Amino acid sequence: MTETLAQAIARAGSPVALLRNAQSRPTVFPVTPEFSNWRSEQLAWRTSVALLDQSHHMTDLFISGPDALRLLSDVGVNSFATFQVDQAKQFIAVNHEGYLIGDAILFHLAEQSFDLVGWHMVLDWVQYHGETGDYDVAFERDASSAVRQGDPKLYRYEIQGPNALALMEKATGAPVPPTRFFGMTTFTIDGITVRSLRHGMAGQPGFELFGPWAEGERVRSALIAAGEDLDLVLVGSKAYSSANLESAWVPSPLPAIFSGEGTAAYREWLPVARTGSLAGSFDSDDIEDFYLTPYDLGYGRSVAFDHDFIGRAALERHAAEQKRVKVTLVWNPDDVAAAMRSLFEPGIPAKYIDLPKARYGQHQVDRVLSDGKDVGISHDVGYITNEHAFVSLASIETAFSEPGTEVEVVWGEEPNSHKPAVEPHRQVTIRATVQPAPYSAFAREHYRTT
Structure with a gap:
């Protein structure tokens, strides 16, 4: 029988005691640690062009159905007033008291079809509300390769660095169409249709390419061949795991799920295996002392009070x-x-x-x-x-x-x-x-x- 978070807290005596001594290991990136060395690989996204494999360490939550957008709007602090197909955004959710649950990247794939990609904290929160609320939605979860059996559903490659644009033009044989930040477009690489998200990592030009897993190796080989005279560097998990330090994204703040309105039932629903561990010198018996607001992490630009959502009134006070x-x-x-x-x-x-x-x-x-x-x-x-x-x-x-x-x-x-x-x-x-x-x-x- 799968132990729930609520059961685990009762066993440990408190959320802090549970998380402090959790036996889960630090986040695992189940890809090659280093292709050369992590120092040279870090340099690549600043000086040439880096190819990073994101296919294995993140979770995809595919959300579809007539109420998919309404669910996301009810849970997310972002505005969805003009959110169109082929756009993406950093999706952020808070609890009823306005404290951060987490963030992930939300792709608008097609009408009534979305992919929420990232760490599981905010994905779990969205799925819970979709399954327990009055929503006509369907979910398909593709967990990370650390826990999934078999291949991923999608490949996902990151191209970053000052030579990224030249690499894409060489790989596609055509000029890259103008695409706004966090906008999506479609390329053809070696005869394969590839979807792309435009964004930068550590401020450098970047493309996130994705498509069906079965086509991934062919796309990767074409990118490597196109990058032979552009100083393309393959980047392993060690360097990739540190990239957020340059862009200033905090990947795993503690989710505010251990207290407050509406969280007791959530803890009964959530498997403890997806809770993680708490590390560091900050210590308190009160789990709420570890909570953050979106503003603590610089997410104020993403908050939009143009709709009702979980935690809106509290977040206005924050x-x-x-x-x-x-x-x-x-x-x-x-x-x-x-x-x-x-x-x-x-x-x-x-x-x-x-x-x-x-x-x-x-x-x-x-x-x-x-x-x-x-x-x-x-x-x-x-x-x-x-x-x-x-x-x-x-x-x-x-x-x-x-x-x-x-x-x-x-x-x-x-x-x-x-x-x-x-x-x-x-x-x-x-x-x-x-x-x-x-x-x-x-x-x-x-x-x-x-």
């Missing part, structure tokens, strides 16, 4: 009382080196810092301090070769968000939890400097224009 903003924290190199050096010194070392991505739970939440006072939380963390910097994405109080502000990040857990990725270690404090998000000036200036 909009009027925004307390945190998203920033990049650039960690002090000497302090990072000292933490790493502790592995070679007697005694208990600092928490291991992996590269290029250092998070050790699905939901990474570390304390950010100023003069010993908590002023925010640090999320995803890792190294950016293109900036020669070790950084984290953070949500911090507005008063401490000015670039150049000095803060400290507490790294490691106290007491140590029992997660598989946690070894005996001691907490350390690492100095950090507040910088904009995205950190890269190119990404800040060009992300939505390429």
Whole structure:
């Protein structure tokens, strides 16, 4: 019998106790870790062109039927007033109290047909409301290759970098038609019809190509052949998992599903296996202290109060009382080196810092301090070769968000939890400097224009 989240919380005693010691491992990207090395692969999307395979690590939730758009509008904070076929958007949902459930990319494939793609947190929330509400909709879920049996339904390839446009024109043998940011178009590659989403990763020109799985290898081979004289670089999971640090997207904030109106029945519905783990130095017995609003992560531009949706009234209050903003924290190199050096010194070392991505739970939440006072939380963390910097994405109080502000990040857990990725270690404090998000000036200036 599948254990539900509600049953697991009862067994553990509290949501925090469950998540702190969850035996699930950090997020797995079930593709080749490195084709060359992750440093060169990170450089590729800034200096030439990178080919990334997204076919395996994300979940697709296909939503169809006469009420599909109404369901999405009822659950999502986005506006759907002009959402047409061949458009996409970053879909965002909150709970009844206006706290973030999660985000994913929503593709409008055809009339009454959508594909919601990303981590499962927000996909689960949408499916639950569709199945338990008064909606004439149908769902087809294609989980990631980490849990699915058999091949994916779709291939999904990412082409990113200054040579991306030239690669697409060479692979298709035709000029690339003008396409707006997050707009879709259709290409022909080696005689195969390929759908494409136009967007940028880390501010670089980009295309996300997708189609039936059976055609994927032929499309991939054609792209590799076309990229031979364009410095095409195949990118593995290590480099790909760190790309969000440049574009400043926080991939897995803790979903606000453990308290509030309407969530008790959801926890009875949700398998605990899809809950993940909680890591980091921030600790509280109250799970709500880990919740975020969309504004904490810079999603204000996507919120539209032109329709009714779950959490609208509460989110309007959050909009009027925004307390945190998203920033990049650039960690002090000497302090990072000292933490790493502790592995070679007697005694208990600092928490291991992996590269290029250092998070050790699905939901990474570390304390950010100023003069010993908590002023925010640090999320995803890792190294950016293109900036020669070790950084984290953070949500911090507005008063401490000015670039150049000095803060400290507490790294490691106290007491140590029992997660598989946690070894005996001691907490350390690492100095950090507040910088904009995205950190890269190119990404800040060009992300939505390429």
